[in-house]
Amino acid sequence: MKSRRCSAALILAAALAGCAAQVPKLEPGKGPPTELSEQGLWLASRMAEQSTAISGRRIEDPALEDYVARVQCRVSTDYCPQIRVYTMQVPDFNASMAPNGFAQVWTGLLLRVENEAQLATVLAHETAHYIQRHTLEQFKTTRQTAKLLLATQFGLLFGGVGVISAGPVGFSTGAISQLIAMGYLASYSREQEAEADRIGFELMTQAGYAPREAAEIWAHLLEEQRECDLPTPPALFASHPPSAERLQTLRRLAERSGKSGVTGRADFLEATLPHRGKWLRMELAARHICRVRVLLERLIDQGENLGELYYYQGEVYRLRGEQGDLERAIKAYRNALDYPAAPVETQRELGRVLWRAERPVEARRAFLRYLNAAQSADDAAMIEAYLERLP
Numbered sequence: 001m002k003s004r005r006c007s008a009a010l011i012l013a014a015a016l017a018g019c020a021a022q023v024p025k026l027e028p029g030k031g032p033p034t035e036l037s038e039q040g041l042w043l044a045s046r047m048a049e050q051s052t053a054i055s056g057r058r059i060e061d062p063a064l065e066d067y068v069a070r071v072q073c074r075v076s077t078d079y080c081p082q083i084r085v086y087t088m089q090v091p092d093f094n095a096s097m098a099p100n101g102f103a104q105v106w107t108g109l110l111l112r113v114e115n116e117a118q119l120a121t122v123l124a125h126e127t128a129h130y131i132q133r134h135t136l137e138q139f140k141t142t143r144q145t146a147k148l149l150l151a152t153q154f155g156l157l158f159g160g161v162g163v164i165s166a167g168p169v170g171f172s173t174g175a176i177s178q179l180i181a182m183g184y185l186a187s188y189s190r191e192q193e194a195e196a197d198r199i200g201f202e203l204m205t206q207a208g209y210a211p212r213e214a215a216e217i218w219a220h221l222l223e224e225q226r227e228c229d230l231p232t233p234p235a236l237f238a239s240h241p242p243s244a245e246r247l248q249t250l251r252r253l254a255e256r257s258g259k260s261g262v263t264g265r266a267d268f269l270e271a272t273l274p275h276r277g278k279w280l281r282m283e284l285a286a287r288h289i290c291r292v293r294v295l296l297e298r299l300i301d302q303g304e305n306l307g308e309l310y311y312y313q314g315e316v317y318r319l320r321g322e323q324g325d326l327e328r329a330i331k332a333y334r335n336a337l338d339y340p341a342a343p344v345e346t347q348r349e350l351g352r353v354l355w356r357a358e359r360p361v362e363a364r365r366a367f368l369r370y371l372n373a374a375q376s377a378d379d380a381a382m383i384e385a386y387l388e389r390l391p
């Protein structure tokens with residue numbers, strides 16, 4: 001689509017006329033900006049970064065955060081020194097990069113990408129938005145302006161946000177900062193998304209990653225969306241909607257590139273596997289039952305840490321509670337126990353579902369095995385109380 005240039009003073013009129021702002025791309029090493037509206041965005045981004053850096057949701061594993069930052073650096077090359085990545089424990093698929101180079105990656109994303117090349121695809125896509133200054137561009141159009149005004153006027157998000165200062169174009173820097181901190185600021189146009197996909201693809205393939213991996217992450221997200229009939233799209237879906245069209249475009253780009261490259265799966269697993277059980281637990285605590293079921297089928301096919309994966313599959317069925325799920329849970333927990341990586345609580349949960357399935361003899365056996373394996377567990381007294389009620 002052909003765009004016309006708009007001045008900041010004519011935002012509303014321009015928006016009404018359907019005019020999209022255009023800004024030149026960011027040069028490496030440049031900043032902070034001199035233009036007023038961009039200064040406001042940088043200020044809001046800095047505030048968001050400061051609160052993120054000390055947030056209780058920031059992951060407590062410097063090795064993992066360093067790993068993600070290395071992948072970020074690999075795709076962003078000359079821009080690497082001005083980008084900072086924070087890894088946040090949030091059970092949703094999201095990554096974002098603010099105009100000042102403050103980037104976030106959520107654990108729900110790390111759980112769903114299969115290898116380093118897929119992670120690099122998302123990071124490169126965000127880097128492309130950053131380099132092309134898409135946030136500023138959107139900031140100067142109706143949709144974004146209206147959204148930000150709404151957030152300001154109605155304290156829309158997170159129980160209201162204190163107004164810290166009036167931004168250069170008349171809305172609260174504090175409210176914008178909150179949107180950035182939550183990774184929600186970016187709501188890009190279709191054209192910007194297509195540009196970020198194309199530039200991101202170039203960045204990840206230039207960094208030596210396998211081109212065919214670029215489309216795969218979107219295929220997985222589409223599968224989750226389709227299978228679970230998601231009424232409200234998760235965070236990144238809202239700003240980067242997965243679609244068959246973008247999937248096909250990325251697959252076409254991969255076919256045409258003629259390049260080969262690495263997937264980086266071994267390094268990715270080394271960095272993420274120690275955390276995977278905890279991330280799955282967080283997803284289930286957020287009641288993403290269907291999405292975790294779909295995800296687990298894929299992870300089980302890949303075969304790493306099957307004891308852990310079958311345990312969480314048992315948890316999915318136990319929590320879902322549909323007809324036949326008790327038997328499915330029993331089967332999954334028993335599958336888990338065939339592998340050394342099964343969490344110690346597998347026997348306990350197996351005991352519980354066997355009890356509910358009115359199989360007391362087997363339930364007793366499972367509880368006794370749990371107590372034997374976890375002698376100092378906090379819930380040992382409770383399990384002993386269960387045992388007294390069983391034959």
Ligand SMILES: [Zn+2]
Pocket residue numbers: 125129188193196239240
């Ligand atoms: Zn995007």
